[in-house]
Amino acid sequence: MDSAPVTDTWSVAGRVFTSRLVVGTGKYKSLEETAAAIAASGAEMVTVAVRRVNLSDPGAPMLQDFVDPKIYTYLPNTAGCHTAKDAVRTLRLAREAGGWNLVKLEVLGPPPHLYPDMMATLEAAEALIRDGFEVMVYCADDPVAAKRLEDLGCVAIMPLGAPIGSGLGIQNAAMLSLLIDQTKVPLLVDAGVGTASDAAIAMELGCTAVLLNSAIAHAGDPVTMARAMKLAVEAGRLAFLAKRMPRRMGADPSSPLTGLIR
């Protein structure tokens, strides 16, 4: 008997997804490896960047040849944009290249933390929403800023678990729980996951989904790690739905204390 929901889907901007793992397409050794890892992850949505075409090699293979936008929902990002104007320009180009209006907004502060710049993020979110975009927004685990972004009309709130690409895991479980409680739109942990257990922890907290890239791309064996992430997200989701046992101080024996032989 299986008491878990038969169809445990989530939706954003009117699109319905079964997989709760969203993966990036950056940092892989090759486009072949990108395609294999993404297939193994079971992801249905992938983040992509928008960059200048290399004019000296116009026939070079392109991401779309390996990761079919008809199969995967492309989520263009604003990586590298430091102002609202740059973000709007970049995503207008993305919309023209792909015809989508679902986008990932990220406006980052300087290294070494690349922490979300919430002032600039709020400004860019407002401009993008005014321009007709549906904005999934990378943000700090700041409940005040996250609420403002939600009130502006962002379609998903995506706080970090740790700095981008750090692989430090979920460093802010309490803050993420607060955000999960207050947020009415999907909430994804975006950044910080380093290995499968981190993804499971995010899902056990009650996140809608997990977004990650480096944890797969920089693993020793990306395709195997992609599968591990798929299973971890599923396991974490099921554990959340199943509702974990209460924590208690001290032991509680699993075997009866009666009927012992004398």
Next chain:
Amino acid sequence: MGEATITVNGQARTLHDATTVAGLLATIGLDLRKVAVERNEEIVPKSAYAITMLADGDALEIVHFIGGG
């Protein structure tokens, strides 16, 4: 028109004949379905490639999707 100098992805380029966006993309050898074009910070819709004439001083950005997180 005479010679025109435009900038494409930050590189100067000289046009000797009247050229449309479609003509330029064909000259470079790009798959029109996989790129997007901005001219002087305004999107050029794919439907307008064939009728958009390039002028001296135009700045173009031609982009596509690449791997990213």
